[in-house]
Amino acid sequence: MVSGLTVSERQWSMAILVIVAFVGLAMAAAGANRADPMQAHGFIVLLFSLAVFCFVLRDYYQPEPAAARLASYYDDPSKAGIVVAMLWAVFGMFIGDWVAWLLAFPDLTFDAAWSSFGRLRPAHTTGVIFGFGGNALIATSFHVMQRTSRARLPDQFSPWFVLVGYNLFCLLAISGYFLGITQSKEYAEPEWYADIWLVIVWVVYLVLYLRTLARRKEPHIYVANWYYLAFILVVAILHVVNNLAVPASFAGAKSYSLFSGVQDAMTQWWYGHNAVAFFLTAGFLGMLYYYLPKRAGRPIYSYRMSIIGFWGITFFYMWAGSHHLHYTALPQWVQTLGMTFSVMLLVPSWIAAANALLTLNGAWDKVRDDATLRFMMMAAVFYGLSTFEGSFMAIRSVNALSHYTDWTIGHVHAGAMGWVALITFGSIYAVVPWLWKRERMYSPVLVEVHFWLALAGTLIYVFAMWNSGIIQGLMWRTYNDSGTLTYSFLDTMVAMHPYYVARAIGGLLFLLGAIVGCYNIWMTIRRPSELPAASGDIPLPVNLQPAE
Amino acid sequence: MAVSERDPHSGHMTTGHEWNGIKELNTPVPKAVWLFLILTVIFSIGYWILMPAWPLGKTHTRGLLDNDQREIVARRVSAAAEARSNWMHQIGAMSYGQISANPELMAYVREDGYRLFGDNCAACHGMDAKGNSGFPNLTDRDWLWGGSPDTIAHTIEVGINSPASKDTRVSQMLAFGKDGTLDNDAVLAVADYVKTLSDPAWAKGKAASVAKGREVFAANCVACHGDQGHGNLQVGAPNLTDQTWLYGGDISAIYTTIYEGRQGEMPAWAHRLSPVDRKILTLYLLDRGGKQ
Numbered sequence: 001m002v003s004g005l006t007v008s009e010r011q012w013s014m015a016i017l018v019i020v021a022f023v024g025l026a027m028a029a030a031g032a033n034r035a036d037p038m039q040a041h042g043f044i045v046l047l048f049s050l051a052v053f054c055f056v057l058r059d060y061y062q063p064e065p066a067a068a069r070l071a072s073y074y075d076d077p078s079k080a081g082i083v084v085a086m087l088w089a090v091f092g093m094f095i096g097d098w099v100a101w102l103l104a105f106p107d108l109t110f111d112a113a114w115s116s117f118g119r120l121r122p123a124h125t126t127g128v129i130f131g132f133g134g135n136a137l138i139a140t141s142f143h144v145m146q147r148t149s150r151a152r153l154p155d156q157f158s159p160w161f162v163l164v165g166y167n168l169f170c171l172l173a174i175s176g177y178f179l180g181i182t183q184s185k186e187y188a189e190p191e192w193y194a195d196i197w198l199v200i201v202w203v204v205y206l207v208l209y210l211r212t213l214a215r216r217k218e219p220h221i222y223v224a225n226w227y228y229l230a231f232i233l234v235v236a237i238l239h240v241v242n243n244l245a246v247p248a249s250f251a252g253a254k255s256y257s258l259f260s261g262v263q264d265a266m267t268q269w270w271y272g273h274n275a276v277a278f279f280l281t282a283g284f285l286g287m288l289y290y291y292l293p294k295r296a297g298r299p300i301y302s303y304r305m306s307i308i309g310f311w312g313i314t315f316f317y318m319w320a321g322s323h324h325l326h327y328t329a330l331p332q333w334v335q336t337l338g339m340t341f342s343v344m345l346l347v348p349s350w351i352a353a354a355n356a357l358l359t360l361n362g363a364w365d366k367v368r369d370d371a372t373l374r375f376m377m378m379a380a381v382f383y384g385l386s387t388f389e390g391s392f393m394a395i396r397s398v399n400a401l402s403h404y405t406d407w408t409i410g411h412v413h414a415g416a417m418g419w420v421a422l423i424t425f426g427s428i429y430a431v432v433p434w435l436w437k438r439e440r441m442y443s444p445v446l447v448e449v450h451f452w453l454a455l456a457g458t459l460i461y462v463f464a465m466w467n468s469g470i471i472q473g474l475m476w477r478t479y480n481d482s483g484t485l486t487y488s489f490l491d492t493m494v495a496m497h498p499y500y501v502a503r504a505i506g507g508l509l510f511l512l513g514a515i516v517g518c519y520n521i522w523m524t525i526r527r528p529s530e531l532p533a534a535s536g537d538i539p540l541p542v543n544l545q546p547a548e
Numbered sequence: 549m550a551v552s553e554r555d556p557h558s559g560h561m562t563t564g565h566e567w568n569g570i571k572e573l574n575t576p577v578p579k580a581v582w583l584f585l586i587l588t589v590i591f592s593i594g595y596w597i598l599m600p601a602w603p604l605g606k607t608h609t610r611g612l613l614d615n616d617q618r619e620i621v622a623r624r625v626s627a628a629a630e631a632r633s634n635w636m637h638q639i640g641a642m643s644y645g646q647i648s649a650n651p652e653l654m655a656y657v658r659e660d661g662y663r664l665f666g667d668n669c670a671a672c673h674g675m676d677a678k679g680n681s682g683f684p685n686l687t688d689r690d691w692l693w694g695g696s697p698d699t700i701a702h703t704i705e706v707g708i709n710s711p712a713s714k715d716t717r718v719s720q721m722l723a724f725g726k727d728g729t730l731d732n733d734a735v736l737a738v739a740d741y742v743k744t745l746s747d748p749a750w751a752k753g754k755a756a757s758v759a760k761g762r763e764v765f766a767a768n769c770v771a772c773h774g775d776q777g778h779g780n781l782q783v784g785a786p787n788l789t790d791q792t793w794l795y796g797g798d799i800s801a802i803y804t805t806i807y808e809g810r811q812g813e814m815p816a817w818a819h820r821l822s823p824v825d826r827k828i829l830t831l832y833l834l835d836r837g838g839k840q
Contacts, residue, residue, distance in 0.1 A: 147568040222567040293570045299555055302575035303563045312585075332617050333600040333608040340592035340601075347585045351577075362557035482656045483632035488666020490675055536569075 001076050002059035004069065009157040013056050016161070020168075021049040027193070030251035037179045038253040041193070044175055048168055072538050073146045075435050077159035081139025082428055082435070083525075084167060085132050086518045089421075092127025093511040099124055100504035104497060114178040122177045122189045128416065129187065129280065131170045136424045137283040138163055138205070141228045143431055144290040145209060148225055149216030152539045158208040165201035169194055181253045185268050187275055188242050192255040195243040202239065206232050217540040223306045227286035230314055234278040242271035262329045270321040277317035280415065281383075284423050285313075285352055291427040292376045293359055296366060301358035305351050312348025316341050323394035326403060335396065342394030349387035356380040371444065371451040375426030378455060382418025386411060401473040406496065410465025417458040417510055425454065425517060432521055434537070442523035446516050453513030460506030468499035639831075640824045644697035647831055654835065661832025664825055668817065677836055682795055682812055687836050690792040692784045693717060701830040705818045708784065713816030719784035725807030730764065737761035738769070739803040745777045745789045746797065 002010065028042025099120045102108045109115045142159055146152060153159055173190040176182065182189040190198075209232055213221060245255040259267045293300050300306060322330060322338030357380050360367055367377050389411050393402050402408060429447055433440050441447055475495060478486040552564040552574070560573040596602065599611040635656045639647055647653050666675060672683040679685035684692060693703050703717060710716040725735040741761025743750045751758050765777070772785035779787035786794060794812070795805050817826060 148570075150568070218565075218567055220565050220567075222565075222570070223572075290570070294568070298557075299562055299571035299573050301558075301573055302577065303565075303572040304575065304577045305581070306572070308577060308581075308585075327617060327621075331600075331608070332615070333603060335617075336595065336599050336601045340595050344585075344588040344592055347581065347588055350584075351581055354581075479628075480659050482635060482659055483628050484660040485663050486659075488663045488670065488675075490666045490670050 001080070002056050003062040004065050004074075004076055005156050005160075007064050009155065010056055010060050012157050013160070014053060014060070017049045017053040017056065021046050021053065024049060031253075034249070034251055036252040036254075037176075037181050038193075038251070040179055041172055041176065041181070041253065044171060045168070048171065052164060070152060071541065072152070073143075074153045074156055074159065075143065075146075076156075077153075077163050078139045078143045078431075079435050081135050081142070081163050082432065082521070084163075085135035085139060085424070086428070086514070086521060088127055088131025088135060088170070089514045090511070090518060092124055092129075092132050093507070093514055095120055095127055096124040097504060097507040097511050100500070100507045104500035104504055113180065119177045119180070122182065122186075123174050125187060126170065126173045126177070126189065128421075129275075130173065131167075133280065133284075133420055133424065134166060134170070135163070136428065137228075137231065137279075137287070138166060140287050140291075140427055140431065141209070141232075141283075143435070144224050144286065145212050145228065146539065147537070148218065148222040148290065149212055150218055150540045151212055151215040153208070154211040154215060158204055158211075162201055162205045162208060165197065165204070169198045169201060172197070176253070183243075183245065183255060183257065185242065185257070185271075187272055188239070188268070191253045192243070192245050192247050193253075195239065195245075199236070199240060202232070202236050206236060222289070223300070223303075223310065224286040224289040226310050227282045227289060230310075231278050231283035231286065234274060234282070234314075238271045238274050238278070242267055262325075265325055265328070266322060266330060266334065269324040273321035273324060274317060276415070277313070277320075280420050281317075282313065284379075284420050287427045288356055288376065288380065288423050291423075291430045292356055292373075292380070295370070295373045295376065295426075295430045296360055296363040298359050298361070298363045301355050301361070305355040309348045309351035309355060313345070313352065316345035316348060320345055320394065323399065326396050326399040339394050339396055342391050346388060346391040349391075350384055353380050353384035353387070356383075371447040372426055372429040372441075375422050375429065375451055375454075378451075379419050379423035379426060382414055382422060382458070386415040386419055389414065401477070402469065405469035405473040405476075406465045406499070407469025407473065410462050410469055413465065414458070414462045417454070417461060421510075422454060422458075425450065425514075428517070428521070432524055436525055437529045438524055438527060442520050442527055446520040450513040450516045450520070453509050453516065457506045457508070457510030457513060460509065461503050462506075464499040464502035464506060468496045468503075471495050471499075636824050639827055644827075644831065644834075648834070654831070657828050657831045658835065661828050661835070664821070664829050665832060668821065669829070672814075677833065682810075684794055685792070686833050688792060689837075690787070690790065691781070692719075692779075692786055692794075694781045695834075697830055697834060700833060701826055703814070704821075704826045704829055705816065707816030708814040709811055710813060710816040713818060716816055717784060719812075721785075721805060721810040723807065723809030724768065726809065730768065730806075734760070734764045735803060735806050738764040739799060739806055741765050742769075742777070742788050742802055742806070743797075743799055746791060750799075 005013065024042050024045030024047075026042070027045060028039050031037065031039030031042050098108070099117065102117060102120070109117075113119070142153065169190070172194040176190060176194065181191050183191055188195075209229060213225065213229075244258040246258065247255040257264055289300070289306070319341035320338055322334045323342050324338075326335050326339070357377065360373075360377060363373070367373050392398055393407070393411060402411075429441055432438070472492050472495070475487045475492045476485075480486050552561045554561055555571075555573055558573060558575070560575045563572045563574045565572055596609070597611065598613045599615050600608055601611060602609045635653060638653060639657070642650075642653075647657070665673075665677065669677070673679050673686055674683075677686040689695065691699070693699055693708075706713045706716045708717045708719060722729065724730045724738075725732060730738070737757045737760040739761070740750065740754050740757045742765070744758055765773075766775075769777075772783050773779055773788055774785075777788035779785045786792070791797070793801070795801055795810060821829070
């Protein structure tokens, strides 16, 4: 991998790693001075950058790569990103299923601070959303943007900086939770220095994407790129605004948010809901728009639907965050806007889902036979289901029942497991043989096994949480004739217990599927390549610039 | 240059664009999509007209329905309080005896008491009120502080060893071993003696230890637990001669209690529950069979 970098890129990498190592050392020293948990993070940054430095150093004296490399796409970062994404998937889903069992059997912890629910839960969400989802998005976006632009990545350093830097962020985030470092904002828990690091990484990502698009040899920009770009751009805005904070000290982990009270809540849920929209939806729609038609061998059903779907989703989503704060201190007019825009949002969401499913017209025989394509089809179905559910739950009177119950958890997981994870697995099964130049996955049967494990796990999970959530919501609001509440809170806990067990079983199936997937991908990679480089999977010749 | 072609399967034309083998059809947007888009927009505009919706600088559009969620909640809360007020007022005004004799009121007590107990007491005493180690069983007839309605109500009000109430009931079992009041042999001996109070068979073969323990007991324990070990309701000192044990009645639990002492805490509920709620809980407990 390192031997693919030019010597000057290797030097750049080492210089930056040395700088990061010094920053880590400074953090460790500053933290040690105040007995602050930042000390541990300093050492993590130091060790991480030293490890990567050694990795680069090992191949530093390899000869300069041949200029012929410029005639093909640069896929090493995509390959690494996919492997890392699968490792994060297993980690994040393992923690998630542990948390699920812990909720059913509260003793399943070690009576230690690090393994308490409040720390495991963000480790799960960050592990699957940022670790698994984020790496899969970065890896596939590199793959898709090169193909649909017919242009090679502009350099070989930036994609590695993005991928490695992003994983350092994930590592800081999750190790921080176990150490007790959090700013207590859901899905934005990492503290100020990790946030600043992510901004740097993300800006490089955005610039890399724009540079590649600027080099494109196609007259038009493909839909998948609209979505990937919306994902990168909006996540940057959301991340910066929601994480505005003043560190209590530059030598410590703790910071104080710029916002307080209801403004903080509104900013947080503007962030939180648009993270769902632009991280967990737009990015993965980018994936869907490339890998689904490619795998199905069918043209996109309607370019016009792509356009109104995209602009509808980007415009309406931005307003919808306040539906997380119905019947709170948030002024009612803000709730009204959040609710109505969420209702209108259903239409473009279903346009995107329908455009995907109608693209499969003429290829349904492939959906029947090919589990990889079926992953993507099922993802589009769950995307449609969970966007309908989301708009429905955003209606104030429905939300009065669903809010604070497990119904919300069920809804999120219908989206996260059914839509995000299924489209990712489908895309990974499609792209792995292409990237590693194999005829097919090591075992199509194991892809089939993974599909059914994932689908069964999702259905068990979601049905359990629908039942649990609606029962919970109804019990909370049931009154006696005497005008008092019928059930104590503990009664609702007892009623939820069987569903919590079912949920944990569903999650276990899903985790097992991911492990089967890891094995299959690993065996595919290890198998010797039997294909020559796919003819036609090359960029158009670049008019080489002097600097290159 | 972009050249459209006809897709043989759908019969629609392509846009002529192609990316890495992916083409797009120029299929018109189905009419149903426009219809639903228009319907949801009309719904939203209608909702904005009727409800508070758009900001206008310092104020916002109020909506034709004049809907205010805070007013609605306040109204519903007071309506519910009004609905409860009849029987709650009676419970507040009547004596424990009068309420117990009134089946209609006791039905309310059982209904609301169940929920009050579940939300406030069950975490320690259990949903069935039968207690846990360190948390007394409230369904037996054995009361540490007395089982009359007023006594129970007072315990709920001020708690036991509760830092939140200056009138709290205070009860300290001293740490005789840990604090050095008694040496270890004395603790072992008095543990043996205490065990024999409820379990005479325990004395078998331990005559010397029990005799020594009796002396230690007389010198150190009788002030609270009484000459015969029957306890004292005034200070919440338990009866040591029965089979009811708060922290366990086996010899090692008794030893631990004497060695380390016990300072159980019950929160004061005066600031958390209204007088009527506390009265309902008292009646609920008495009704569960905990009468003395």
